[in-house]
Amino acid sequence: MTRRARHKTYDQPTGGWGSVKSLARHAKAQKAVATLGSLVKDHNKPGGYMCTSCAWAKPAQPHAAEFCENGGKATFWDLTSKRTTPDFFARHTVTELLDWSDFDLENEGRLTHPMRYDAATDRYVETSWEQAFQDIGGKLKGYDPKNVVFYASGRASLETSYMYQLLARLYGNNNLPDSSNMCHETTSVALPQSIGTPVGTVLLEDFAQTDCILSFGQNVGTNAPRLLHSLQEARERDVPIIVFNPLRERGWEAFVNPQRPGQMLTNSPTQIATQYCQPRAGADIAAMMGIARSVFELDDAARRAGRERVLDEAFIAEHTHGFEAFEARVRATSWTEIETTSGLTRAALEAAGATYARAKAVIAIFGMGLTQHRLGVDNVQMLINLLLMRGNLGKPGAGICPVRGHSNVQGQRTVGIAEKAKLVPLDRLAAQYGFEPPRQDGLNTVEACEAIAAGTVQAFIGLGGNFVRAIPERELMERTWRDMDLSVQIATKLNRTHLVTARSTWLLPTLVRSEIDAQASGPQIVTMEDSTTCIHASHGRHRPASPHLLSEPKIVAEIAKATLAPNPMVPWDEWVADYARVRDAIEETFPDDFHDFNRRLDIPGGFPRPVAARNRKWETDTGKANFKLPKALSASFDDGDDPDILRLITLRSNDQFNTTVYGYADRLRGIHDSRMIVMINALDRERLGVAKGGTLRLTTAVDDGLSRSMGGFQAIDYDIPRGTVAAYFPECNPLIPLWHYAEESKTPAAKSVPVRISPDER
Numbered sequence: 001m002t003r004r005a006r007h008k009t010y011d012q013p014t015g016g017w018g019s020v021k022s023l024a025r026h027a028k029a030q031k032a033v034a035t036l037g038s039l040v041k042d043h044n045k046p047g048g049y050m051c052t053s054c055a056w057a058k059p060a061q062p063h064a065a066e067f068c069e070n071g072g073k074a075t076f077w078d079l080t081s082k083r084t085t086p087d088f089f090a091r092h093t094v095t096e097l098l099d100w101s102d103f104d105l106e107n108e109g110r111l112t113h114p115m116r117y118d119a120a121t122d123r124y125v126e127t128s129w130e131q132a133f134q135d136i137g138g139k140l141k142g143y144d145p146k147n148v149v150f151y152a153s154g155r156a157s158l159e160t161s162y163m164y165q166l167l168a169r170l171y172g173n174n175n176l177p178d179s180s181n182m183c184h185e186t187t188s189v190a191l192p193q194s195i196g197t198p199v200g201t202v203l204l205e206d207f208a209q210t211d212c213i214l215s216f217g218q219n220v221g222t223n224a225p226r227l228l229h230s231l232q233e234a235r236e237r238d239v240p241i242i243v244f245n246p247l248r249e250r251g252w253e254a255f256v257n258p259q260r261p262g263q264m265l266t267n268s269p270t271q272i273a274t275q276y277c278q279p280r281a282g283a284d285i286a287a288m289m290g291i292a293r294s295v296f297e298l299d300d301a302a303r304r305a306g307r308e309r310v311l312d313e314a315f316i317a318e319h320t321h322g323f324e325a326f327e328a329r330v331r332a333t334s335w336t337e338i339e340t341t342s343g344l345t346r347a348a349l350e351a352a353g354a355t356y357a358r359a360k361a362v363i364a365i366f367g368m369g370l371t372q373h374r375l376g377v378d379n380v381q382m383l384i385n386l387l388l389m390r391g392n393l394g395k396p397g398a399g400i401c402p403v404r405g406h407s408n409v410q411g412q413r414t415v416g417i418a419e420k421a422k423l424v425p426l427d428r429l430a431a432q433y434g435f436e437p438p439r440q441d442g443l444n445t446v447e448a449c450e451a452i453a454a455g456t457v458q459a460f461i462g463l464g465g466n467f468v469r470a471i472p473e474r475e476l477m478e479r480t481w482r483d484m485d486l487s488v489q490i491a492t493k494l495n496r497t498h499l500v501t502a503r504s505t506w507l508l509p510t511l512v513r514s515e516i517d518a519q520a521s522g523p524q525i526v527t528m529e530d531s532t533t534c535i536h537a538s539h540g541r542h543r544p545a546s547p548h549l550l551s552e553p554k555i556v557a558e559i560a561k562a563t564l565a566p567n568p569m570v571p572w573d574e575w576v577a578d579y580a581r582v583r584d585a586i587e588e589t590f591p592d593d594f595h596d597f598n599r600r601l602d603i604p605g606g607f608p609r610p611v612a613a614r615n616r617k618w619e620t621d622t623g624k625a626n627f628k629l630p631k632a633l634s635a636s637f638d639d640g641d642d643p644d645i646l647r648l649i650t651l652r653s654n655d656q657f658n659t660t661v662y663g664y665a666d667r668l669r670g671i672h673d674s675r676m677i678v679m680i681n682a683l684d685r686e687r688l689g690v691a692k693g694g695t696l697r698l699t700t701a702v703d704d705g706l707s708r709s710m711g712g713f714q715a716i717d718y719d720i721p722r723g724t725v726a727a728y729f730p731e732c733n734p735l736i737p738l739w740h741y742a743e744e745s746k747t748p749a750a751k752s753v754p755v756r757i758s759p760d761e762r
């Protein structure tokens with residue numbers, strides 16, 4: 001029986017006492033071995049560990065507490081004193097556990113022993129590491145390499161990731177899908193075409209020099225809360241912040257900094273957004289077109305009056321390509337089209353345009369609200385177009401700022417976890433390790449799903465993550481997953497992917513980053529790359545949850561040794577004994593990014609990788625920054641103006657990290673006690689015949705022969721544009737067709753799923 005949700009609009013600021021209380025509650029509930037005190041000392045601090053929650057930058061001069069509510073929750077969740085032991089598995093069959101919620105599964109605590117699924121008893125049983133590696137290696141040797149998938153979720157360190165991609169390539173494929181395929185892959189496809197780099201150009205110090213910030217489709221208060229420090233400081237310099245988001249997210253509205261006693265005592269928040277626009281889901285291209293149009297109109301007026309131009313003509317002439325076509329497109333787009341498609345008024349967009357045009361240095365922030373759409377690539381490129389109009393790239397205080405997801409997801413790509421062969425220096429790997437690496441592109445996440453559904457994948461190795469729960473098309477995927485021969489899951493906690501078993505299934509427990517990783521040469525350091533391309537060292541500080549855990553590098557090395565023919569040029573054992581040797585190898589493969597790697601590890605604030613676009617060097621096909629024309633004004637699916645088809649946004653609550661659900665309090669949205677809810681405009685709800693607070697059913701509105709429908713959602717009247725509804729990921733993933741993804745990047749279009757709504761009174 002699902003619990004009913006309570007909803008009461010949250011009128012308190014982000015941060016503040018609400019976040020302090022929430023953290024204290026979570027520390028207690030998890031009986032965590034870390035304390036608030038240990039977090040102050042170690043969390044994101046030099047000599048401490050780097051947070052496992054988001055990938056936001058870590059400042060060179062950290063705050064007294066360099067953690068947020070959600071980073072704290074993530075750490076307490078990792079450092080819980082609860083344990084999921086062999087005894088637990090003896091008490092529960094896997095079939096029984098399939099009925100447990102995401103929360104209940106992970107809330108059992110940390111995995112302690114390597115386990116093997118025993119089909120005869122439908123239980124996981126304890127196994128030895130030796131046996132596990134021998135069996136896994138034996139099986140891997142028997143498959144056609146192109147039928148094996150090496151998935152990575154974005155938490156594993158640079159060291160582990162490098163070893164993992166090498167394992168896949170020595171084995172014989174580039175099948176290295178990554179959680180980023182579901183996330184910022186759109187960014188990694190869009191930015192190189194526009195400005196010649198797959199990553200953002202903004203560094204933390206740019207926030208101190210900016211004089212205008214735009215934000216599209218990112219939820220700062222929940223998903224990158226430490227960025228609020230920079231935003232608050234910018235607001236104190238009176239920097240305007242314009243936010244585009246269908247939902248009014250509390251983090252973009254009001255913030256009380258828990259580290260400022262004065263602000264805490266008076267509970268007087270900093271107002272973050274100076275203008276808040278609520279477009280329909282998928283309407284950002286139209287909104288940006290409106291801003292661009294108003295910039296052209298302001299430029300026309302300036303020219304007529306003989307004032308200084310609004311467009312940065314010199315920058316456009318020297319640094320860009322495709323401006324004329326872009327100008328023609330913008331001028332040909334009428335205000336009526338812009339207003340109808342975006343759901344925003346001309347006045348609002350002109351106001352945003354005027355603010356943008358006044359600023360000398362503008363930062364554009366974005367998240368999943370741009371990337372997870374059918375035309376996600378066009379979304380991101382349109383944002384770049386806006387920046388190019390006034391030369392807002394490659395100068396202090398300006399630039400593009402994708403806010404990445406997992407704490408090392410960007411870094412994994414940097415060191416070679418990529419299914420696209422052209423992104424990896426294969427010739428260097430060939431020379432360094434004396435082998436012929438596969439040159440054919442491998443499978444990304446959607447392609448891996450297609451191959452699993454088609455029955456051609458024999459084995460799936462998961463370096464972290466919860467693949468089955470994170471991908472679209474859950475029913476089909478869970479059914480076909482069971483036909484695979486082998487599933488190996490390297491994990492810290494039990495999740496649903498471990499319960500949807502293959503013919504042979506292993507569950508290999510590992511350390512978390514805040515734990516001490518002792519190897520032959522002593523305690524090890526690992527490294528990661530943040531959202532702003534800075535590389536940081538991380539030192540584990542806590543005792544491992546179980547003496548039976550192995551580190552990720554050790555697990556990867558042992559699988560490699562059990563699977564591959566010995567190669568004296570690949571020193572797996574030496575690497576495990578001393579991770580500094582892995583860093584030497586990374587440096588040899590990627591000398592530009594990682595020169596003097598081991599010597600630069602502990603530079604405060606991390607060391608940035610070079611990004612050519614920061615210096616106005618454009619590594620694109622034209623040698624310039626390219627204006628790219630969007631394929632349409634709406635990034636969403638074509639709803640043919642049918643008012644009964646709504647756009648479903650699937651998003652995160654304030655009490656989860658992806659599929660890890662910490663609890664049932666989406667405090668900043670005022671939604672408590674249940675995740676089976678749909679945020680809906682009251683007018684839509686009434687029109688569709690759903691009672692206030694009533695139960696409704698979501699049915700995917702596509703015609704492809706599959707039926708996708710889920711009932712039991714409680715309607716929550718919410719401040720959201722008509723025609724757009726929002727509900728939680730991962731609960732809604734069965735509703736997303738596998739083919740509903742961003743063109744070019746194949747990132748699932750999770751921010752606008754076509755759905756019909758009907759009452760579901762039972």
Ligand SMILES: Nc1nc2c(c(=O)[nH]1)N[C@H]1C(S)=C(S)[C@@H](COP(=O)(O)OP(=O)(O)OC[C@H]3O[C@@H](n4cnc5c(=O)[nH]c(N)nc54)[C@H](O)[C@@H]3O)O[C@H]1N2
Nearest residue numbers: 054070217218219223244281282367368369405406657658
């Ligand atoms: N605490 C916590 N931190 C996290 C995560 C977590 O789950 N919990 N996940 C991590 C990961 S892997 C990632 S990728 C990031 C995700 O962080 P975000 O990028 O913030 O992702 P979401 O919460 O899915 O959605 C972002 C926002 O997009 C808005 N949105 C939806 N559709 C549209 C649209 O069409 N246009 C516009 N303008 N806005 C839209 C939604 O209302 C929502 O506020 O966070 C990372 N950090």
Ligand SMILES: Nc1nc2c(c(=O)[nH]1)N[C@H]1C(S)=C(S)[C@@H](COP(=O)(O)OP(=O)(O)OC[C@H]3O[C@@H](n4cnc5c(=O)[nH]c(N)nc54)[C@H](O)[C@@H]3O)O[C@H]1N2
Nearest residue numbers: 153179183464465466470490491492493650658659729750
């Ligand atoms: N509908 C919808 N679907 C989405 C999204 C959406 O917005 N909407 N967002 C997408 C995005 S942005 C992402 S990034 C993906 C996330 O997809 P994944 O990265 O695959 O999923 P997570 O939920 O982050 O994985 C959680 C599991 O990782 C394991 N784990 C945690 N820490 C560690 C560690 O240090 N090492 C190892 N080996 N394992 C560890 C734990 O066992 C935990 O259960 O989901 C995507 N799916």
Ligand SMILES: [Mo]
Nearest residue numbers: 183184405406
């Ligand atoms: Mo992500």
